[in-house]
Amino acid sequence: MITDELARTAAYRPQLSVPDPDAVLARILQDAAPVRSGNRRTATVLALAAGVAVAAVLVPTVLPTSSPGSPPSAAAAELLRLSAAATSSGDDQLPPGQFRHQIVTEHQVRPEFSTTLESWTGSDGRVWRRDTTALPDGTPGRTETYLFTDPGSEAAALPTDPDDLQQYLVAHASGSTSTDEAVFSQLSDLLRGYGVPAALRSAATQVLARTGHVQLGARSTDRFGRTVQEVSFVDAVQRGTEVQSITFDTADARVTAERIAVGAASVYEATVAPADIAQQVPRDVLRDAVPYGTDEGPDPVQGG
Amino acid sequence: MTEDERRLRALFEQHAPRVLAYSRRHTDPASAQDVVADVFLVAWRRIAEVPADALPWLLVVARNTLTNARRGSIRRRQLTDQLAVLSAVAPPAADDTAAVLDRHLVLTALAALAPDEREAILLIAWDELSVSGAAQVAGCSRRAFDHRLARARAHLRLSLDRSTPTHPDLVKEPLT
Numbered sequence: 159m160i161t162d163e164l165a166r167t168a169a170y171r172p173q174l175s176v177p178d179p180d181a182v183l184a185r186i187l188q189d190a191a192p193v194r195s196g197n198r199r200t201a202t203v204l205a206l207a208a209g210v211a212v213a214a215v216l217v218p219t220v221l222p223t224s225s226p227g228s229p230p231s232a233a234a235a236e237l238l239r240l241s242a243a244a245t246s247s248g249d250d251q252l253p254p255g256q257f258r259h260q261i262v263t264e265h266q267v268r269p270e271f272s273t274t275l276e277s278w279t280g281s282d283g284r285v286w287r288r289d290t291t292a293l294p295d296g297t298p299g300r301t302e303t304y305l306f307t308d309p310g311s312e313a314a315a316l317p318t319d320p321d322d323l324q325q326y327l328v329a330h331a332s333g334s335t336s337t338d339e340a341v342f343s344q345l346s347d348l349l350r351g352y353g354v355p356a357a358l359r360s361a362a363t364q365v366l367a368r369t370g371h372v373q374l375g376a377r378s379t380d381r382f383g384r385t386v387q388e389v390s391f392v393d394a395v396q397r398g399t400e401v402q403s404i405t406f407d408t409a410d411a412r413v414t415a416e417r418i419a420v421g422a423a424s425v426y427e428a429t430v431a432p433a434d435i436a437q438q439v440p441r442d443v444l445r446d447a448v449p450y451g452t453d454e455g456p457d458p459v460q461g462g
Numbered sequence: 463m464t465e466d467e468r469r470l471r472a473l474f475e476q477h478a479p480r481v482l483a484y485s486r487r488h489t490d491p492a493s494a495q496d497v498v499a500d501v502f503l504v505a506w507r508r509i510a511e512v513p514a515d516a517l518p519w520l521l522v523v524a525r526n527t528l529t530n531a532r533r534g535s536i537r538r539r540q541l542t543d544q545l546a547v548l549s550a551v552a553p554p555a556a557d558d559t560a561a562v563l564d565r566h567l568v569l570t571a572l573a574a575l576a577p578d579e580r581e582a583i584l585l586i587a588w589d590e591l592s593v594s595g596a597a598q599v600a601g602c603s604r605r606a607f608d609h610r611l612a613r614a615r616a617h618l619r620l621s622l623d624r625s626t627p628t629h630p631d632l633v634k635e636p637l638t
Contacts, residue, residue, distance in 0.1 A: 163618040166568055167587035170552040172483040176474075176498055183474055186503050187467060 233374035236387060237367035240411040244359035247410035252281040252435075259436035264428045278439040283310045283353055286439050286447050303446040310353020318357040320364035327365060338370040339402075342391040345369075346404055349413045350430075359411045375403055382432050386414050466509045474502055477517050484521050484589055486551045487581075488528050500527050518595035521585075525599060544573040544580070571621035579614030582607065 176182060252258055257278040264273045277287040285306040317323045327341045345362050348354065354362075366372055366389060375388030390403040398420075405415035418426040463471075481501050485494035501523045505512050513519055548569045555565035572580055578600070585596035597607035 163615055163622055164583065164587045166622065167572065167583055167618070170548075170565060170568055171588045171590075172486065172551040173553050174479050174482045174486065174551065176478045176482050177495065179474065179478060182478075182499050182502070183471060186499065186506050187470070 233372055233389065234367040236374050237363045237372075237389065240387065240406050240408065241360045241363040241367070243409060244356050244363060244411035247356055247412075249356050250279075252279070254281045255437070256281065257436040257439055258433050260433040261431045262428055263431075264426070265424075266426045278436055278443065279353070280439075283308060285309050285353075286443050288443050288446075303443055303448065305447040305449050307449060309351065310355075313348065313351055313354045313358055316348070316358055318355070318361045320361045320368075323358075323361045324365045324368060336371075336393060338372075339391060339393060341365065341369050342372065342402065346402070346413075346416060349404065350416065350428075356410075363406070363411050375405075377408070380405075380414060380429075382414075384414060384432065385409070388415075388417075466506075469509060469512075470502065470506050473505060473512065473516055473520070477520055478502065480517060480589055481520050481524050483551060485524055485528065487547060487584065488525075491550075497524055497527050515595065517589070518591055518598045521589065521591070521595075521599040522601075525601070545570060548573055567622065571618055574621060575614060575617055578610060579617060582611045582614045583618060586611065 250258060257280050260277050260279070262275040262277075264275070266272075272292045274290045274292075275287055276290075277285050279285045286303070287306065288301060288303045290301045317326055324341075327344050328337055330344070345366055349359065349362055369391075371391055371393040373390050373392050375390045377385065377387045380386045385408045386405045387408050388403050388405045390401050392401050401417075401419045403415075403417040403419070404413055405417070406412065407414050412430070414430050416426070416428040417424060478498055482494055482498050485497040488494075489497065501520055504523050504527075505516075505520060511519075552565065552569055555561040572583065575583065581600060582596065585591050585599055586593070589596070589599075591599065593607060593611065596611075600607055600610070602610070
């Protein structure tokens, strides 16, 4: 009799198969060519150029966009209003020698961690960012400091015509088996990024207005005194009780918060504090910053 | 077809089911499929870096993809009912009472283990990794993994010893 606990466990080894493997492979092979230089920065740049995030995922079996559940008219109307607000707010004009200083706090459960991302954006578009991760008991964890040399280049390359942007996002649908969800996620990633021009914010909110399963959430005043509007992606068929939300500042359509909830419980929250102007980047940040995506930086293979 | 493409296809054919099984233990089915695509996208971009013993490398990428929700579109989803997770991925038992019972006992014992101990067992028994490979995926030293695995096996053995006999298919004649 086999009593070895490992053999007994192995008897129930999963025998799974990937649905439609040829299509998955075909989509992967369409992406950026392999990087042979071993230069991770190049790989990261390619990844960013190819999609919205390093962890972009290509899934072929996407549902048609805006299938069941076109956005209710209230959501569409509010998003169009936000689009107009983005246009009228214009782009940041930073004088040389000044920096846009911003703090984003994130909290995620399972694994539980809280991260503070403090960034300084220069007039030349460079961004220094210090990420401080706290352990669940509140004690400081690790601190990592990065330099993003050209973080706005991806956003600058995207179309600012809503039709073209929608077409681009649908064509690059990733991260979900639902095109609507993939577009919503890509827009979230895009809008939280650095150097997003007002014209792109405007187009992005118009695309959201056309995206299925997008619902209007609460309008409220956040703890910083901003009037904010929550917009949520709700697809009970695909995602059960999960709700993904983006909250916009009604004044300029900048993202002020993000949230993922399962049922009543929040599993991820991010809050973007209002930016202020700094006269310099702290010396220790300048000293410790490593170019993002290099061997020293976070990497999908090595982990963060 | 280029040599790189051939290699990626071979990697996918050989390892995608294992990456999927690993991912299914840690996230919901739809996201697990996303993780598989993500892992092989990274493998494609880094094809020259993928070692000959590729599975630990691929599972490390999967682990990092699952862990870091901020970096990409994949949203990690909570999996609170470990028994349900394991039951969903383990093959069904043969159609007899003893087999069904044995499957339930093994999966229940696994679900009751501490997460790091359960993962140590499954990296070996389900993912078929070597101890070195499993340590790599678990993100710890081989020595630490050895210790963790020994502890996990002891706990699992204790739990199973208290239970009923094993699956009939696993019963073998003693060597004479």
